[in-house]
Amino acid sequence: MxxxxxxxxxxxxxxxxxxxxVAQASVAAFLEASEEAKQAWLENGMPKVVLKGSGEADLxxxxxxxxxxxxxxELVRDAGKTxxxxxxxxxxxxxxxxxxxxxxxxxxxxxx
Numbered sequence: 001m002x003x004x005x006x007x008x009x010x011x012x013x014x015x016x017x018x019x020x021x022v023a024q025a026s027v028a029a030f031l032e033a034s035e036e037a038k039q040a041w042l043e044n045g046m047p048k049v050v051l052k053g054s055g056e057a058d059l060x061x062x063x064x065x066x067x068x069x070x071x072x073x074e075l076v077r078d079a080g081k082t083x084x085x086x087x088x089x090x091x092x093x094x095x096x097x098x099x100x101x102x103x104x105x106x107x108x109x110x111x112x
Contacts (some may be wrong), residue, residue, distance in 0.1 A: 001041040003029060003048035003095040004106045006062055010055040011090060017083050021076055021090040022050055028074035029093030037072070041096035048095075049102075051109040059092040065105055071097045 005025045007018065026048060030038060041047075053059045059075060066073035074093045080086025095102050 025093030
């Protein structure tokens with residue numbers, strides 16, 4: 001079991017903002033997972049990877065693919081109070097799901 005957080009790398013967010021958005025994506029996707037997936041992921045040490053997406057369209061495409069495969073997927077849209085305008089897509093949280101499912105979906109992406 002693992003999670004993947006895909007960051008909208010086109011935004012070039014400052015480190016603090018990026019960390020906040022990644023955390024939000026992780027929690028949001030976790031809350032969408034089944035109780036069984038949540039428990040397995042927690043027992044496994046909550047493994048996750050943070051990956052680079054090329055832009056908003058890339059994150060939305062991955063979200064659609066994840067939903068087709070019944071993988072928890074949550075887009076993070078910023079509130080617009082600091083660095084980016086309201087509604088800007090910053091991250092996509094995927095999983096927890098099996099490592100194979102996550103890798104099949106995100107295998108072409110590079111680590112952040």
